Amino acid sequence: MSAPVHDSDPIRQVEIDNEQRYVDRVYTRLGELRRTVAEAEKAGYGMSRVGTHGSLVERDAMVFHAARRRHALDAEYEGLVFGRLDLAPEARRSDEYSSPVEPAVPGGEARYIGRLGLRDEEHESLVVDWRAPAAAPFYRATPTDRMGVVRRRTLRSSGETVLDVEDDLLDPAAAPQDMPVVGDGALLATLSRATGHGMRDIVATIQREQDDAIRSPALGVTLVRGGPGTGKTAVALHRAAYLLYADRNRFESGGVLVVGPSEVFVNYVSRVLPSLGEETVTLRSLAQVVEDVTATRHDPNEIAAVKGSLRMARVLARAVRDAVPGTPDRFRVLYRGQLLQLDRRALDEIRRDLLAPGPRRNAVRAKAAGHVLDALWRQSLQLLPAHRQQTREEFASEIASNREFIQFMGAWWPLLTPQTVLGWLTDPKRLRRSCDGILSRVEIDRLAGAFNPDGYTVADVALLDELDDLLGKPPVRKRARRDPYHVADGIRELTTYADRMAAARAAATERPEDYRDYAHVVVDEAQDVSPMQWRMIGRRGPHASWTIVGDPAQAAWTDAAEAARAMEAAIGTRRRSEYTLTTNYRNAAEIFDLAAAVIRRAEPQLELPTAVRSSGMLPVHHTVAPSDLRDLTVRAASQVLAEVAGTVGVITPMEMRAEVAGWFTGAGDERLQVVGSLEAKGMEYDGVIVVEPSAIRDEGRSGVRTLYVALSRATQRLTTVGTDASWLPPSPS
Numbered sequence: 001m002s003a004p005v006h007d008s009d010p011i012r013q014v015e016i017d018n019e020q021r022y023v024d025r026v027y028t029r030l031g032e033l034r035r036t037v038a039e040a041e042k043a044g045y046g047m048s049r050v051g052t053h054g055s056l057v058e059r060d061a062m063v064f065h066a067a068r069r070r071h072a073l074d075a076e077y078e079g080l081v082f083g084r085l086d087l088a089p090e091a092r093r094s095d096e097y098s099s100p101v102e103p104a105v106p107g108g109e110a111r112y113i114g115r116l117g118l119r120d121e122e123h124e125s126l127v128v129d130w131r132a133p134a135a136a137p138f139y140r141a142t143p144t145d146r147m148g149v150v151r152r153r154t155l156r157s158s159g160e161t162v163l164d165v166e167d168d169l170l171d172p173a174a175a176p177q178d179m180p181v182v183g184d185g186a187l188l189a190t191l192s193r194a195t196g197h198g199m200r201d202i203v204a205t206i207q208r209e210q211d212d213a214i215r216s217p218a219l220g221v222t223l224v225r226g227g228p229g230t231g232k233t234a235v236a237l238h239r240a241a242y243l244l245y246a247d248r249n250r251f252e253s254g255g256v257l258v259v260g261p262s263e264v265f266v267n268y269v270s271r272v273l274p275s276l277g278e279e280t281v282t283l284r285s286l287a288q289v290v291e292d293v294t295a296t297r298h299d300p301n302e303i304a305a306v307k308g309s310l311r312m313a314r315v316l317a318r319a320v321r322d323a324v325p326g327t328p329d330r331f332r333v334l335y336r337g338q339l340l341q342l343d344r345r346a347l348d349e350i351r352r353d354l355l356a357p358g359p360r361r362n363a364v365r366a367k368a369a370g371h372v373l374d375a376l377w378r379q380s381l382q383l384l385p386a387h388r389q390q391t392r393e394e395f396a397s398e399i400a401s402n403r404e405f406i407q408f409m410g411a412w413w414p415l416l417t418p419q420t421v422l423g424w425l426t427d428p429k430r431l432r433r434s435c436d437g438i439l440s441r442v443e444i445d446r447l448a449g450a451f452n453p454d455g456y457t458v459a460d461v462a463l464l465d466e467l468d469d470l471l472g473k474p475p476v477r478k479r480a481r482r483d484p485y486h487v488a489d490g491i492r493e494l495t496t497y498a499d500r501m502a503a504a505r506a507a508a509t510e511r512p513e514d515y516r517d518y519a520h521v522v523v524d525e526a527q528d529v530s531p532m533q534w535r536m537i538g539r540r541g542p543h544a545s546w547t548i549v550g551d552p553a554q555a556a557w558t559d560a561a562e563a564a565r566a567m568e569a570a571i572g573t574r575r576r577s578e579y580t581l582t583t584n585y586r587n588a589a590e591i592f593d594l595a596a597a598v599i600r601r602a603e604p605q606l607e608l609p610t611a612v613r614s615s616g617m618l619p620v621h622h623t624v625a626p627s628d629l630r631d632l633t634v635r636a637a638s639q640v641l642a643e644v645a646g647t648v649g650v651i652t653p654m655e656m657r658a659e660v661a662g663w664f665t666g667a668g669d670e671r672l673q674v675v676g677s678l679e680a681k682g683m684e685y686d687g688v689i690v691v692e693p694s695a696i697r698d699e700g701r702s703g704v705r706t707l708y709v710a711l712s713r714a715t716q717r718l719t720t721v722g723t724d725a726s727w728l729p730p731s732p733s
């Protein structure tokens with residue numbers, strides 16, 4: 001945590017002290033409100049003793065609202081108040097958001113902005129929630145479109161202590177002579193701070209083009225594009241928080257799902273929403289979208305390309321129609337002295353007929369039994385004399401309870417899991433049967449041996465989800481709904497506040513297992529979502545509104561047209577709003593210049609963002625003999641660790657990740673992380689060492705884009721270590 005600013009600048013110190021007094025007042029009020037809400041919660045529980053149905057419903061509502069409010073007040077609000085606007089007199093329309101302090105502009109208004117809205121006992125506005133329309137000028141005002149803002153002030157705090165203030169003077173003509181203006185603006189001050197293990201929220205310094213996307217209409221589809229470091233992920237997460245504020249009923253009860261590229265990434269961003277007071281968002285990596293499936297491995301690029309292709313949907317639909325391996329190839333039963341039997345051809349025909357309209361195999365199990373009974377009954381009519389024949393119903397009820405029939409049905413038409421059917425594709429003959437005419441011979445050969453039921457890959461997850469859909473669900477028994485305030489059998493009353501709060505929150509966000517109807521779906525790094533993954537994500541939001549953020553120039557997916565078709569199918573024809581972010585806030589210009597030169601050489605037509613700050617430190621390159629690669633990488637990493645205060649990433653070709661991680665075993669610096677090239681998507685480090693850049697460039701057809709991603713992860717220092725320099729663009733002479 002940075003130290004407070006010392007009073008070498010007396011005006012600044014006076015301003016910090018003034019703001020501290022205001023912030024103290026806000027925290028005192030927060031304490032009072034916490035106590036009031038806790039009282040309300042207690043009173044709500046008291047009502048349960050009355051015991052009528054009506055009072056219990058009222059109690060539930062009261063406890064729920066009180067617990068939620070208390071949760072909002074209890075969240076660890078690092079920097080609860082982070083902004084102040086001083087507005088000109090003409091901008092003042094009502095006192096609704098005016099803070100009870102002396103305005104810096106006579107006749108104008110001071111308005112404080114923070115992570116949640118608070119009013120004092122007189123109902124005057126102490127803090128305006130950053131998401132409220134009244135806070136918008138804090139993000140949207142510029143010197144050319146001032147929105148009445150004379151001075152915008154950003155407060156930097158640690159806990160309840162104000163450390164520093166940074167001002168932007170937007171309207172010098174309207175500022176009184178004696179109005180203090182300190183600092184050079186908050187954005188640059190923020191960007192030069194060290195990177196921690198988790199991503200920071202940007203709530204105090206959201207820029208106007210980002211704010212446009214964050215506050216885009218809640219319904220329909222919001223598409224956000226932008227190059228590396230333009231804040232797409234930050235925008236996606238702040239938008240999730242904004243939507244929950246704008247229409248909490250809809251988005252909290254329906255749920256908001258945020259999908260990111262990898263587990264490393266999900267861990268990296270997982271602190272942002274809680275820091276904004278939002279804990280109800282479901283955050284998943286592409287490998288975690290399907291309940292109960294864990295995938296840790298990545299397929300090699302050429303296999304992932306086949307597994308991710310839309311054609312796999314047809315392959316799997318065919319696989320699901322195939323016979324169960326080892327299934328009985330005939331069925332015989334003795335009925336009234338007559339042998340009835342169905343041979344393989346008859347059984348295959350029944351299976352094909354049943355699955356012809358669509359292979360909902362598990363859903364039509366009962367129907368399959370009915371078809372077998374039909375066929376047997378028709379046979380009985382042909383073989384038995386008229387006086388021994390029965391009606392279809394009589395026949396069916398007799399045979400259906402026959403043990404052999406039950407056993408046969410269990411083997412011939414078992415309940416199938418997606419895992420079982422994917423496992424069938426380990427059999428080369430079956431694989432060929434399912435793929436013939438859909439995939440090329442080369443592609444089929446690639447898939448042979450590429451399915452391993454003992455360990456799924458990230459690409460397999462979407463295939464399992466596809467199979468789940470194709471298999472359909474057998475009818476389920478309904479479970480009785482739990483009383484949300486009931487924690488243990490026989491105990492009606494909850495015991496502790498912690499229980500009550502947890503139960504109330506769970507009640508608001510309770511989702512059935514494998515929930516598939518989110519009200520909003522946010523997809524980050526959308527350029528890397530394969531067509532099959534789009535189908536998987538699309539199933540989670542059939543009625544959802546969407547926010548999709550990505551950068552085509554960073555795409556690892558080679559068939560962009562196919563991925564675009566799959567995305568269109570997932571989001572449907574909902575109304576779209578499109579935004580482009582143009583400023584790179586992450587990389588020092590010296591670092592981004594190199595990344596940009598690498599991608600421009602391959603794709604000169606791309607529009608790239610502009611990096612806003614320069615560090616004066618050029619990237620360093622080492623080209624070494626293979627035998628020196630290890631030593632030099634380790635040395636480069638320790639040098640960069642010594643130079644930066646924050647995290648350091650070592651980015652390797654996917655194939656070398658385990659080996660390179662081994663080089664650092666026992667190195668014991670928690671700031672260092674080794675990631676494969678594909679796992680580096682979306683990540684950020686203060687210092688980066690890219691190992692074997694040429695090998696990353698050669699990782700499949702989109703390798704140069706993956707290298708562009710790797711080279712654009714560092715905020716301050718970039719070092720490359722490789723055994724050849726062919727990737728390095730010629731330096732401009």
Ligand SMILES: Nc1ncnc2c1ncn2[C@@H]1O[C@H](COP(=O)(O)OP(=O)(O)OP(=O)(O)O)[C@@H](O)[C@H]1O
Binds near residue numbers: 226227551554585
């Ligand atoms: N308005 C802002 N104020 C302060 N920091 C910002 C702002 N916008 C972005 N940043 C910072 O810039 C960095 C990059 O942001 P982010 O990761 O969201 O970019 P991105 O567009 O998703 O990048 P990429 O496509 O390369 O993964 C982060 O550290 C983020 O906190």
